[in-house]
Amino acid sequence: MKSITGALLGGVLVLASVGTSFGQVSxxxxxxxxxxxxxxxxxxxxxxxxxxxxxxxxxxxxTATTAEASVDANAALKTVRDRAKGAPAKTRExxxxxxxxxxxxxxxxATAKGHAVVADRVAAEFGMTSETLMAxxxxxxxxxxxxxxxxxxxxNAKTPLTTEHLFxxxxxxxxxxxxxxxxxxxxxxxxxxxxxxxGVATGLxxxxxxxxxxxxxxRVGATTKTSAAAGKTSVGxxxxxxVGVKLGQ
Numbered sequence: 001m002k003s004i005t006g007a008l009l010g011g012v013l014v015l016a017s018v019g020t021s022f023g024q025v026s027x028x029x030x031x032x033x034x035x036x037x038x039x040x041x042x043x044x045x046x047x048x049x050x051x052x053x054x055x056x057x058x059x060x061x062x063t064a065t066t067a068e069a070s071v072d073a074n075a076a077l078k079t080v081r082d083r084a085k086g087a088p089a090k091t092r093e094x095x096x097x098x099x100x101x102x103x104x105x106x107x108x109x110a111t112a113k114g115h116a117v118v119a120d121r122v123a124a125e126f127g128m129t130s131e132t133l134m135a136x137x138x139x140x141x142x143x144x145x146x147x148x149x150x151x152x153x154x155x156n157a158k159t160p161l162t163t164e165h166l167f168x169x170x171x172x173x174x175x176x177x178x179x180x181x182x183x184x185x186x187x188x189x190x191x192x193x194x195x196x197x198x199g200v201a202t203g204l205x206x207x208x209x210x211x212x213x214x215x216x217x218x219r220v221g222a223t224t225k226t227s228a229a230a231g232k233t234s235v236g237x238x239x240x241x242x243v244g245v246k247l248g249q
Contacts, residue, residue: 076160087177092187115137122197125200133147152212153185156211184216189215
């Protein structure tokens with residue numbers, strides 16, 4: 001009886017030993033497989049997904065549009081610069097003197113009442129948010145008076161240029177009167193328009209969301225002359241630039 005019991009106990013111990021050894025042998029393989037799977041998943045997750053064809057096409061289109069806009073702006077900037085050089089000296093000097101006075105009044109208002117107050121008034125006039133306008137003023141590192149002048153001119157000019165372009169001209173030596181002339185705006189109307197917007201900036205008038213108007217400088221009209229003696233009709237074109245200045249407004 002004791003022999004049978006001993007034999008059974010020995011068999012159990014042998015089986016337990018084999019099971020333990022089998023577990024030790026198989027676990028490293030399973031661990032290795034799990035490690036390999038985890039490493040593969042990490043590698044796949046680290047790789048960014050390929051951009052869809054539509055996204056790539058839109059990106060290329062945006063890049064092309066930006067490049068085209070840059071070319072247009074450079075061409076427009078050259079046109080404005082070349083034309084500005086031909087501004088009549090006495091007229092543009094008188095305009096620039098008046099604009100300087102208006103600019104100082106606006107800057108004084110910003111100092112007295114605060115930049116945010118002036119920004120709210122001016123932004124409402126030009127269809128912008130005060131936050132955007134303040135960011136622009138900070139980026140350009142300019143006074144509110146000059147910023148109002150620049151926006152007044154741009155609101156009336158048919159050009160792809162921005163305030164940054166106008167300030168680049170101004171800082172390179174061009175006066176605001178010259179720049180207005182370069183934008184093909186009538187100098188005789190520039191002072192009144194800027195003064196009107198200056199009234200908004202200083203709180204004298206309320207913003208109506210419409211920039212004061214400045215007409216184009218070029219005036220082209222057809223004239224018809226009939227010669228009774230010759231019985232002929234001739235048609236001619238005439239052009240002129242309105243450059244009168246009203247300083248009393």
